[in-house]
Amino acid sequence: MIKSLLLFFLIIMNFLGSKAYAYPHFISLGYNSCITCHYNPFGNGPINDYGRSVSGTAIASRDFYDENKPEELIASETAFFMKEALNKHIKPFIGYRGMFYKSNLGQEGSKVEFINMQFDANLVVKFGEKDQFIASGTFGYAPIPRALQNTPTGDAMKEYRTREHYIGYRPKPNWGIYFGLMDKTYGIRVAEHNSFSRISTQLTQDDQAHGAILHYSGPTFEGGLNAFVGNLATKADVRTKGFAGTFEQTVFEKNRIGASFLSQKDDYLKTMATAIHSRSQITYGTSVMVELGRVDKKPVNGTLTRKEYYALLQNHIKTHRGLYFLNSVEYFKSSLDKNYRVRFGPGLQYYPFSKLELRADVYNTRNFNQEANSRDRWDLLMQIHAWF
Amino acid sequence: MISKTYFPLFLFITLFSSLSNASDLSVHMTLSPAGSFDAKTAKLRGDVVKSGDKYTADSLWVKIEDLKTGIDLRDDHFHKHLNFEKFPKISMTNIVAQSGKGSAMLTINGVPNKQDFTYKQINDKKIEAHFNVKPSAYKLKEAKYLEIGVDDDVEVTASMDVK
Numbered sequence: 137m138i139k140s141l142l143l144f145f146l147i148i149m150n151f152l153g154s155k156a157y158a159y160p161h162f163i164s165l166g167y168n169s170c171i172t173c174h175y176n177p178f179g180n181g182p183i184n185d186y187g188r189s190v191s192g193t194a195i196a197s198r199d200f201y202d203e204n205k206p207e208e209l210i211a212s213e214t215a216f217f218m219k220e221a222l223n224k225h226i227k228p229f230i231g232y233r234g235m236f237y238k239s240n241l242g243q244e245g246s247k248v249e250f251i252n253m254q255f256d257a258n259l260v261v262k263f264g265e266k267d268q269f270i271a272s273g274t275f276g277y278a279p280i281p282r283a284l285q286n287t288p289t290g291d292a293m294k295e296y297r298t299r300e301h302y303i304g305y306r307p308k309p310n311w312g313i314y315f316g317l318m319d320k321t322y323g324i325r326v327a328e329h330n331s332f333s334r335i336s337t338q339l340t341q342d343d344q345a346h347g348a349i350l351h352y353s354g355p356t357f358e359g360g361l362n363a364f365v366g367n368l369a370t371k372a373d374v375r376t377k378g379f380a381g382t383f384e385q386t387v388f389e390k391n392r393i394g395a396s397f398l399s400q401k402d403d404y405l406k407t408m409a410t411a412i413h414s415r416s417q418i419t420y421g422t423s424v425m426v427e428l429g430r431v432d433k434k435p436v437n438g439t440l441t442r443k444e445y446y447a448l449l450q451n452h453i454k455t456h457r458g459l460y461f462l463n464s465v466e467y468f469k470s471s472l473d474k475n476y477r478v479r480f481g482p483g484l485q486y487y488p489f490s491k492l493e494l495r496a497d498v499y500n501t502r503n504f505n506q507e508a509n510s511r512d513r514w515d516l517l518m519q520i521h522a523w524f
Numbered sequence: 525m526i527s528k529t530y531f532p533l534f535l536f537i538t539l540f541s542s543l544s545n546a547s548d549l550s551v552h553m554t555l556s557p558a559g560s561f562d563a564k565t566a567k568l569r570g571d572v573v574k575s576g577d578k579y580t581a582d583s584l585w586v587k588i589e590d591l592k593t594g595i596d597l598r599d600d601h602f603h604k605h606l607n608f609e610k611f612p613k614i615s616m617t618n619i620v621a622q623s624g625k626g627s628a629m630l631t632i633n634g635v636p637n638k639q640d641f642t643y644k645q646i647n648d649k650k651i652e653a654h655f656n657v658k659p660s661a662y663k664l665k666e667a668k669y670l671e672i673g674v675d676d677d678v679e680v681t682a683s684m685d686v687k
Contacts, residue, residue: 165594169558172672185670193597207597267671309557353558389552389560420594 160324161452163415164423165194168384168392169353170325175227175260175272177312177351178360178382179325181300182229182258182272183523188214192490197458200489214490217524224267227260231523241514253341253519254278256299266309272316273301281342292371299344312351317344317367320380321360322396323411324427324448332446332468332479336431337398337409338376345376358392359383366402373403390417396429401436408432421454443471452485460485462497475505493521549586552679555672563591563602572651572684578622579643579651579686585615605667607633626653632662646683653682 160170160179170179173187183191192214193207201210212220216228233254240246256276263269275298284290302316319325322339329341347364360382366375378400384392391414398409411429418424431444447467454460462483469476483497501513548568554560570584588608593599606614611634619628621643630639641655657678659667667674 166561167559171557172555172559186672189597189670190595194595207600211597306557355554358558 160326160415161423161425161450162195163390163392164417164419164421164452164454165190166390166417166420168386168390168415169358171351171353175262175270176300176302176318177314177353178319178321178349180319181274182227182231182260184227184260185215188490191487195458196487196490196492197456199458210490225261225263227262229256229258229260229523231256231258231521233519233521235520236516236518238516239513241516243511243513252277252279258300266306268306270304270306271302272304274298278342281340289371289374293342294369297369299342310353314349314351315347317346318349318362319344320347320364320398320400321349321362321382322380322398322409323382323429324394324413324415324425326425326448326450328464331448331464332466332477333411333427333429333448336444336446336468337411337429338400338407339398343376356386357384364400376400376402376407378407384415391415404436406434406436418451421460422452424449424451445469458487464497474507475503478502478504491523493519495519495521548683549591550681551591552681553667554675554677556675557672559672561593561595561598563593565590565592568682568684572619572686574686578620579626580621581616581619581628581684583615583617584619584682584684585613588612588614601667601669605664607664610634621651621653630657632657632659633664635662637661649686651684651686653684655680 162173167173167190169177171177173183173190174180175182175184189211192210198205198210231254235251235253236248237251238246238248254276256274258272258274260270260272262271275296277296278299279295280290280293284293298317300317300319302314302318304312304314306312320339320343322337323333326333328334334340345364345366346368347362349360349362351360352358362380364379365377368375378398380396380398380400382394382396384394386392393414394412396409396411396413398407400407409429409431411427413425413427415425416423425448427446427448429446431446432441433444434441445468448464449466450462450464452460452462462481462485464479464481464483466479466481467476468479479499479501481497481499483495486494488494495518497517499515499517501515503510548566549564551563552560553563565586567590568584568586570581572579572581572584588603588606589612591599591602593602611632615631616628616639617631620626621641624644625640625642627638627640629636631637639655639657641653643651643653645651657680658676659674659678660676666676
């Protein structure tokens with residue numbers, strides 16, 4: 137019954153023209169590098185003027201516009217609060233993400249809640265003859281992660297804080313160096329911070345670190361090296377220090393294959409992660425991404441190394457402008473037990489117009505346990521993402 | 525173990541996706557600092573005639589408005605950049621090709637230039653030609669939109685039926 141209702145819901149959402157967000161997969165539109173649309177060369181954070189225009193004229197639908205409305209006008213309305221930029225040096229940005237979450241569908245312990253995930257204000261300042269100097273700062277609401285609530289680490293965190301701030305210098309268009317608080321460079325930076333590829337590697341929504349990133353983007357090769365000392369706003373014992381890197385090579389025009397590594401340590405845990413990945417345009421608007429990784433975790437005061445393996449496969453299918461169908465299949469296995477987990481998540485992503493993204497996902501999580509039976513878990517996530 | 529299990533899938537997807545692009549005329553442009561896009565049309569006009577091992581054509585041409593990039597606004601900018609209202613066609617004339625190489629007169633924006641190209645025979649009735657074009661050689665200004673530019677080196681691939 138529940139499955140039938142969910143299927144009905146998904147079909148209705150499809151006919152209403154719904155859809156969602158996820159960004160490295162826009163290789164499906166020919167954008168194989170984040171820096172085309174983002175100030176941060178590895179994505180996340182505010183989008184630049186070109187990214188705003190692409191979001192309005194290529195990604196978002198025209199469903200709510202008069203059919204005669206010129207695309208040029210739609211593009212101009214993607215600017216901050218629909219106003220033409222006052223100047224080319226100062227670029228403000230405001231972003232919000234909220235989520236309606238219903239867990240354990242059809243089970244006794246089912247819960248419903250609405251989570252304000254993010255409400256940020258950002259300012260980018262860029263200057264120099266070729267905009268080679270950039271400074272970006274983000275400040276806003278960021279809830280304490282559930283896993284850290286009522287823990288010393290969580291208690292030390294503030295709900296209003298910065299998740300990203302950095303300065304950067306690009307002496308040439310294809311070279312850049314950045315200093316500040318940023319996400320670590322590793323793997324495919326999918327939007328789903330609850331994916332196994334981000335949880336196992338400890339690269340979730342609050343795992344940024346202060347450090348330096350060197351970025352290179354050539355005609356067919358792109359890469360980044362990252363040295364970091366942890367988030368200086370957190371307690372010293374949980375600051376992860378180390379280095380990371382990710383590299384991608386374009387093959388067959390609209391396909392990229394890549395590899396990543398991460399080595400980090402705090403006072404309690406040493407982590408070493410490696411991954412390979414691919415991002416491919418299948419047809420215009422349709423993509424497939426795959427990441428396979430291994431993470432070794434060793435307690436500083438222990439001898440037993442836990443090995444974790446994860447896999448992520450995500451495809452993204454454009455049904456018409458503004459509406460995407462998403463499928464995620466994930467795998468996770470730890471060496472500490474014989475079980476493994478598989479998560480399947482069909483979803484819809486709809487950009488009704490520029491600056492608004494709606495997303496609905498149903499996640500089925502299944503534990504494959506050789507010694508005991510466990511029920512499938514079904515969760516419903518409906519997200520709203522708005523930016524100005 | 526996981527690598528052995530998933531690597532064939534990884535390889536399959538990568539290889540499969542490489543087979544997805546095909547068009548009668550494809551213009552590949554590289555963006556600066558990163559990215560690329562293609563303008564494509566299936567309406568490449570004109571006849572290629574084979575005589576012995578030699579290929580000739582009096583004229584091949586496309587209407588600029590038939591070239592589509594996948595984004596309407598980008599199409600508008602692309603067509604205007606090529607000055608389509610004054611020069612609505614891109615044409616190649618006096619085409620002669622043999623032994624994998626050829627030459628022609630390419631006219632863009634009303635400016636003719638000699639253009640060399642390479643080609644390969646796909647099957648008995650189809651050949652595919654490749655060449656690179658410098659837009660600046662055709663009096664086209666640097667293409668730039670909201671700080672994202674297009675490199676002055678454009679790859680062209682033309683797939684043509686042979687009579």
